[in-house]
Amino acid sequence: MTTERAAAQPQNVFDRFHGVIPAGGVGTRLWPLSRAAAPKFLHDLTGSGSTLIRATYDRLGPLCPGRTMVVTGVVHRGAVLAQLPELEDTNLVLESEPKDSAAAIGLAAAILYRRDPNIIMGSFAADQVITPVDVFQAAVREAIHTAAEGYIVTIGIEPTHPSTGFGYIRAGEPLAIEGAPSAHAVIEFVEKPSEPVARGYLESGKYSWNAGMFVAPVALMLKHLEANEPELYAGLSEIADDWDTPRRVKTARRVWPSLPKIAIDYAVAEPAAAAGDVAMIPGRFTWDDVGDFAAIGRLRPATENSKIMVMGEGARVFAENASGIVVSDTKRVIALIGIDDVVIVDTPDALLVTTKEHAQEVKKAVEHLRASGDTDVL
Numbered sequence: 001m002t003t004e005r006a007a008a009q010p011q012n013v014f015d016r017f018h019g020v021i022p023a024g025g026v027g028t029r030l031w032p033l034s035r036a037a038a039p040k041f042l043h044d045l046t047g048s049g050s051t052l053i054r055a056t057y058d059r060l061g062p063l064c065p066g067r068t069m070v071v072t073g074v075v076h077r078g079a080v081l082a083q084l085p086e087l088e089d090t091n092l093v094l095e096s097e098p099k100d101s102a103a104a105i106g107l108a109a110a111i112l113y114r115r116d117p118n119i120i121m122g123s124f125a126a127d128q129v130i131t132p133v134d135v136f137q138a139a140v141r142e143a144i145h146t147a148a149e150g151y152i153v154t155i156g157i158e159p160t161h162p163s164t165g166f167g168y169i170r171a172g173e174p175l176a177i178e179g180a181p182s183a184h185a186v187i188e189f190v191e192k193p194s195e196p197v198a199r200g201y202l203e204s205g206k207y208s209w210n211a212g213m214f215v216a217p218v219a220l221m222l223k224h225l226e227a228n229e230p231e232l233y234a235g236l237s238e239i240a241d242d243w244d245t246p247r248r249v250k251t252a253r254r255v256w257p258s259l260p261k262i263a264i265d266y267a268v269a270e271p272a273a274a275a276g277d278v279a280m281i282p283g284r285f286t287w288d289d290v291g292d293f294a295a296i297g298r299l300r301p302a303t304e305n306s307k308i309m310v311m312g313e314g315a316r317v318f319a320e321n322a323s324g325i326v327v328s329d330t331k332r333v334i335a336l337i338g339i340d341d342v343v344i345v346d347t348p349d350a351l352l353v354t355t356k357e358h359a360q361e362v363k364k365a366v367e368h369l370r371a372s373g374d375t376d377v378l
Contacts, residue, residue, distance in 0.1 A: 013148045014141070016120045017215075019060035019068035020108040023053055023080065023126035024098055026378075028363040029292040032350035033327055036378055041126035042079050045290050047300045047311075052290070053126040054083050059133050060124065063140055069093060069112070070126075071104045090244070096256050101212070102232060102267035103259050106225050110240030113218040120147045122215040123264075128289050129299060135285040142281045143215035145179035151279040152216040152224070152272050154186065156208025157287045162198035165291065165360075167191055167210040167265070171280050186278040189270045208280065211287055214269065224272045232267065235259045292359035293343045297325050308336065324356065350377045 027040035034040040041053040048055065053070075060068050070087060072080050074094040081087060093108060105123050112119045122140060130136045143153040156169045172185035189210060193201065201207035214221075226233040235255045242251040272278050288295055300309050307323035315328035318335040324342035326334055332346060343359060345352040354362060369378055 013120070013144055014063070016116075016118055016148070017064050017067070017144050018112055018119050018121050019064045020105065020112075020121050020123045021053065021056055021060070021068060021070045021126045022101060022104045022108075022123060023070055023072035023076065024095070024101075024104060025127065026366075027127065027290075028366040029360060030290070030296075031345075031362055031366050032347045032352055032377060033329075033345050037075065038079070039076070039127075040290060042076070042083065045296055045299065045311075046129055051083055052129070053080065056124060056126050056128065057084055057087075059130060059136060060122070063122075063137060063144075067091075069108050071095065071108055072126075073098065096253060099256065099259050100261040101264040102225070102229065102262045103236065103256075105214070105264050106222070106232060106236045106267070107239060109216075109218040109221045109225075110236045111243045113222055114240055114244070117219055119218045120144055120215065121218050121221065122213075124213050125211075125289070128211065128287060131286045136283065139281050139283045139285070140215065142180040142182060146175065146177050146183045146279045146281065147215045147217055149175075149177055150217065150220060150277070151175075151183075152214060152220060152269065152277055153183075153279045153281060154269065155211065155213040155215070155283045156280045157211045157283045159202050159207065159209050162195055162202045163209065164192055164195050164198055168193065168198075168201055168207045169210050169280055171206050171208065171282075175279055180281065182282055184280050184282075185276070186273045186280045188273055189265060208282060209287075210265070211283070211289070212265070213283075214264065220272075220277065221268060224268045224275075224277070228271045229260065229262060229267045232260050232262065292362065293325055293327075293345070293354075294356040294359040296327075297356060 023041050025039060026036050027034035030040050042051055044051050057068060069091040070080060071093040074096055077094055109121055112121055139155050143155055146153045154169060168190040170187045170190060172187040175183040175185055177183045239252050239255050242248055288299060297309055306319060308317060308319040309325045310317050312328035316333045317326050320337045322336035322339045327345040328334060329347045334344060334346060341356045343354045343356060
C-alpha cells in the first residue's frame with residue numbers, strides 16, 4: 001500500500017490528467033514505407049485521412065485539452081509540428097537519440113512532476129489504431145479514477161485470438177473504486193508466450209494483451225523508476241530540473257546520450273506489479289499496433305470489386321486472379337497475375353516483394369541492409 005493511495009482526491013480528478021504520446025520507433029516490419037526519417041506514426045495507414053499520430057492526439061484531446069505532451073526524435077520535429085500545428089513548444093520533448101520507452105516516458109513524468117507533482121499522466125503510443133474512440137475514452141476515464149487512488153494503471157486489451165506476438169497481463173481481484181467499476185488488481189506481466197500457452201491464457205479469461213498504455217500519478221511512476229533504475233532516474237531528474245530553463249538544451253545534450261536503454265515494462269510496470277501497485281482496466285475496444293503489412297491488410301480490406309488493397313496516390317495497379325496489398329509511391333505500373341496474398345511496396349529507391357504470411361520477416365531485410373552499410377534506404 002503506497003502513501004499516494006491514501007491521499008485525498010481533488011474535486012475534479014480529470015483536471016489533473018495530462019496525456020503523453022511517445023512517438024518513437026521506426027517500424028522496421030513496414031519498410032520501405034516506414035523509415036528512420038518517416039516512421040509509421042507519420043503515415044495514414046488506415047485510409048482515414050489522418051496519420052497515426054494525429055489520430056492519437058485527437059483521441060486524447062477531449063480528455064486533456066491543451067495538456068498533451070509528445071516525446072519524439074529531434075529529426076521528427078518538423079514533421080510532427082506540421083501534423084500537430086497546435087502543439088505548444090513546452091509540450092514537445094525531443095530526444096537526440098532513441099533510448100527506449102523508460103527514458104521517454106520517464107522524462108515526460110519528471111518534467112510534469114516539476115510543473116505540478118499532483119499530475120496524473122497517461123502514456124499512449126503514437127502508432128496504434130483504436131476504435132471506437134468513445135469506448136477508449138471511457139476506459140481512460142476509469143483509469144484516471146483508479147490512478148487517483150494510488151495505482152499505476154494499464155489498459156489491457158481483451159484478446160481475440162491466442163497471439164504469440166504480444167505480452168500479456170494477468171488480472172487479479174476486482175478493486176472497489178468509485179468511477180472505475182471494471183478496475184482489477186494486476187498480478188503479473190507475462191512475456192510473449194508460445195501458442196499453446198497463449199491458448200490457455202485466452203481460455204482462462206484472466207489475461208489481457210499488454211498494449212503499453214499506462215495511466216499513473218507522476219509521483220508514483222517516478223518512485224518506482226528511482227527504486228528500480230536509479231541511474232536512469234538520476235539522469236532524467238537532472239534533465240527535468242533544467243527543462244523549463246535556458247539550460248534545457250545544454251543539459252539534455254550532456255546527459256541524454258549516457259542514459260541506459262530499458263523498456264518501461266521492465267523498469268517500472270513489472271516491479272510495481274510485484275509490489276501490488278498496478279491495476280488494470282479492460283479495454284473493450286478494437287486495437288491494432290499496425291506491426292506489419294498483414295495488419296494493414298486487416299485495417300484496410302480490399303474492395304468488393306478487387307482482391308488487391310492499394311495504397312498510394314495515383315498508384316497504377318493491374319490485377320488478374322490475384323490478391324494482396326500494393327503500396328506504391330511511384331508512377332510505375334504494377335501488374336499482378338495469378339498470385340495470392342502478395343505484399344508489394346514500391347518506392348523510388350527500394351522495392352519489397354513478400355507475402356502476408358512472411359510479413360513479420362521484413363525486419364530481417366532491414367537488419368541485413370544496416371549490417372551491409374546500405375543505410376541510405378533505411
